[in-house]
Amino acid sequence: MYRCLLSCAVLLLSTQVLRGEVVSVQGSVRTSVQELLDGAPGSVNSDTAESPEETPLIALAELHTTDVEGARESIGQGFSVFEDPTRLSDPNPQEFALETACYSNAPQVSYAVESRATEDRTVVFNRREVGLNPFRTTRHVTSRAFLSGAVILWSNKPITPTRPLSAEIAFTIASDASADPVFETGLTIDGDDVEAAGPVVFERVGLDELADLGIDEDTIAILQRLEDEGELVILALPSQEHEYSYEATVDEPLVLTATMTSEVRNAPDGTGVAATLGRPFEELAEFIEQALPGVDGESVEQSLNKAIASRDVGLVPSPATPAVSSPRLCGAMGPAALLAFLAFFPRNRFV
Numbered sequence: 001m002y003r004c005l006l007s008c009a010v011l012l013l014s015t016q017v018l019r020g021e022v023v024s025v026q027g028s029v030r031t032s033v034q035e036l037l038d039g040a041p042g043s044v045n046s047d048t049a050e051s052p053e054e055t056p057l058i059a060l061a062e063l064h065t066t067d068v069e070g071a072r073e074s075i076g077q078g079f080s081v082f083e084d085p086t087r088l089s090d091p092n093p094q095e096f097a098l099e100t101a102c103y104s105n106a107p108q109v110s111y112a113v114e115s116r117a118t119e120d121r122t123v124v125f126n127r128r129e130v131g132l133n134p135f136r137t138t139r140h141v142t143s144r145a146f147l148s149g150a151v152i153l154w155s156n157k158p159i160t161p162t163r164p165l166s167a168e169i170a171f172t173i174a175s176d177a178s179a180d181p182v183f184e185t186g187l188t189i190d191g192d193d194v195e196a197a198g199p200v201v202f203e204r205v206g207l208d209e210l211a212d213l214g215i216d217e218d219t220i221a222i223l224q225r226l227e228d229e230g231e232l233v234i235l236a237l238p239s240q241e242h243e244y245s246y247e248a249t250v251d252e253p254l255v256l257t258a259t260m261t262s263e264v265r266n267a268p269d270g271t272g273v274a275a276t277l278g279r280p281f282e283e284l285a286e287f288i289e290q291a292l293p294g295v296d297g298e299s300v301e302q303s304l305n306k307a308i309a310s311r312d313v314g315l316v317p318s319p320a321t322p323a324v325s326s327p328r329l330c331g332a333m334g335p336a337a338l339l340a341f342l343a344f345f346p347r348n349r350f351v
Contacts (some may be wrong), residue, residue, distance in 0.1 A: 009306060022085075022121060023123065025121050027082035028049070028117075028118045029098075029116065031060055031079055031116075033061045035111060037108055051280075055084040055087065056081055056083045058069075061113075063077075068295070071260040074106045075102065075111075077102070077287075079098060082096040083096065095119060096262075098276075098277055099276045100114065100274070101264065102228055105269055110266050113266070118259045120256075124251065134212070138313055140247060143243070145242045147241070147277075149169065149277040150235060151187070153167060153233040154272055155226070155272075156226060157270060163271075166188070167188075167262070168186065173256060176266055183242065185200040186200060191233045200240075201238060202235050204234065219295045219296045237277075237308070238308060239313070272288070280305040
């Protein structure tokens with residue numbers, strides 16, 4: 001099963017670093033795997049965890065089927081993890097991440113897998129710390145969300161409306177002082193169709209690039225056959241920063257809620273999909289070797305991770321974010337906001 005490295009942190013930036021005190025942090029995680037038999041619901045396996053349970057909070061679930069000889073021929077699995085950032089010694093804490101994956105080489109079995117992680121963070125901006133004059137009660141705060149991840153999807157035959165193969169990822173940040181989310185973005189992948197919502201940056205990864213990054217010839221031949229005869233979609237979400245803003249009332253608690261979700265669904269008889277958010281793939285190797293016999297899973301995993309790492313786009317321009325070079329600094333959400341350079345493969349973060 002997938003191991004977990006966590007992610008989601010917060011950066012409080014404006015013309016100065018605003019020292020917001022974290023009053024409390026609450027987390028929850030959920031993962032569910034729904035078996036589908038000729039499209040109809042079958043078995044379900046799910047797991048949840050939430051504060052005040054001891055962190056890290058971990059939710060993982062799996063369902064699989066085997067053939068008459070006991071060999072695995074389909075699997076649906078997922079996990080989501082949350083770590084209390086106030087208990088992490090790193091000044092740039094890694095808080096939550098999730099993965100979802102499923103494949104089926106069985107004639108009737110498929111899966112729908114969903115993982116979700118949520119963090120509620122209560123912050124207070126002290127008037128004296130933020131330098132607000134006595135005649136104002138609110139302060140405009142500008143922050144950054146950090147994203148990274150990848151999706152791989154394949155089918156040995158063309159995708160049709162009755163042969164669904166899809167992935168959907170989403171990341172939202174809400175403030176209890178606002179009716180609308182202060183940040184939201186995501187991707188929907190339906191076969192070869194990819195649609196972005198919000199400012200997320202993604203790029204398709206081709207087989208020529210993966211071959212240059214180390215995938216062996218036999219594996220490339222298998223993937224090429226999938227691309228020629230069915231479907232093969234490989235997407236990288238490079239490490240990226242997105243600026244967003246919200247209003248904070250000084251000396252009053254403000255609750256910021258980050259929610260990250262990943263959903264994948266496949267069809268029977270020769271399809272698969274895997275998605276990761278907040279970290280590079282770590283155990284795609286075993287999964288894809290089971291799904292696609294003859295594939296060198298380790299080379300696929302390593303090459304995909306190199307493709308993600310080579311695409312660090314930094315700060316993504318938006319109407320409120322000029323396209324200028326920006327130092328990649330991240331604030332830890334402790335009583336005082338410390339600054340540290342982002343680690344390699346920065347995780348998903350929010351303020």
